[in-house]
Amino acid sequence: MTKTSQRIFISDCEGPISKNDNAFELAIHFIPQGDGFFALVSRYDDILADIVKKPGYKAGDTLKLILPFLKAYGATNQGIMEYSSRNVLLVPGAKHMLQYVKAVMPSFIVSTSYEQYMHALCSLIEFPYENVYCTQLDLDNYKLEEKERKRLKQLRKELSDLPMLEIPENAKSLRDFPTEHQETLKRLDEIFWEEISEMEIGKIFGEVNPVGGYEKAEAVRSIIARRGNRLSNVMYVGDSITDVSAFQLVRRVEGLTISFNGNEYAVREAEIAVLSENAAVTAILADTFNRFGKNRVFKLVKEWNHQAFKRYGVDLSLREHVLELYPEKLPQVEIVTLDNKKRLMKESSAFRRTVRGEAVGKLG
Secondary structure (H helix, E strand, O other): OOHHHOOEEEEOOEOOOEOOOHHHHHHHHHOOOHHHHHHHHHHHHHHHHHHHOOOOOOOOOHHHHOHHHHHHOOOOHHHHHHHHHHHOOEOOOHHHHHHHHHHHOOEEEEEEEEHHHHHHHHHHHOOOHHHEEEEOOOHHHOOOOHHHHHHHHHHHHHHHHOOOOOOOOOOOOHHHOOHHHHHHHHHHHHHHHHHHHHOOHHHHHHHOOOOOOHHHHHHHHHHHHHHOOOHHHEEEEEOOHHHHHHHHHHHHOOOEEEEEOOOHHHHHHOOEEEEOOOOHHHHHHHHHHHHHOHHHHHHHHHHOOHHHHHHOOOOHHHHHHHHHHOOOOOOEEEEOOOOOHHHHHHHHHHHHHHHHOHHHHOOO
16 A cells, blocks of 8 residues: 555544543642633633634633633643643553554544643553644743732632533524523633733733644644645544544545544534444444445444454454454444434433543533
8 A cells, every 4th residue: 555545543532542631630630629610611612612613713722721720720841741640541442442553554643632641641552652743831931920820810719600601502603692601701701812811821822722623633634744645544533522623624535534432513523423431443443444445434334243343354353352342232333424413412422421421521
């Protein structure tokens, strides 16, 4: 197979490979009432990216919005690295899956996560960090005056007291939100884009660029250019709103897009939905895509049983591994269609919460 026809595996990290939401966990670790604080900012992120479509804003920019607050409560590069190293939690089978896939095809991770977490994860799973695209962060490079630190702590308390935002079904604009939530969104705009942006620490919003939304799509393009390849040869695995742009890019050119325990945003944009507590399924799909192409993957998924694995030529070692894991009923894997999309969005979102926990599972 020539380089231009060689197929490429690209995966998000948190969800398909690890169970962590590292930024959420860092918020809980460093910031008082950090769980509710992060959940509110994350929901605000979803609304700005998917409904408001704020110019210059992308899904995943939560990771820069929380940085002044992490700094205010004592987070450092070393502190983030040490916490991340102690708390990496892999999806069962993820290391085995990546070891297999990277041995048979060029493999990359594209993640919104901070670089400190990705260094820790790559060390654990023996994955080359040079094949990772993630959010670069040097928090120690930013100074925080005591006056700003004090004000940020006051704002954190105010944020923690605001009502949690809920996104109405089929919401198209802010007019579709209850009045109380419109007021909350207005206050969030003031806090982030007027007050904090005017602080000295506010320059962090312009200098830290989370790899989410269109930046994930740009990372995919960069990988293709680096490999001298075609986008149609890409298999992309994601699970959240930060993967939507990458999904759309890969789908447009007939690459393969897979939601792994995805939320409604991921299932909405993917061609195949996987609901599995073990990453072995990803290896099956990647092996089939690598050796036989996208059409064979679709045929396999339509039948999706142990006999089909043999009939469609899945690697023997993978077949035996999955048979050992699932001697009877296989994990749920379906092609996403107009008829089943809403059902799969609900089922996958619910399954996601059982695998990653209720709090993480509900994040965008």
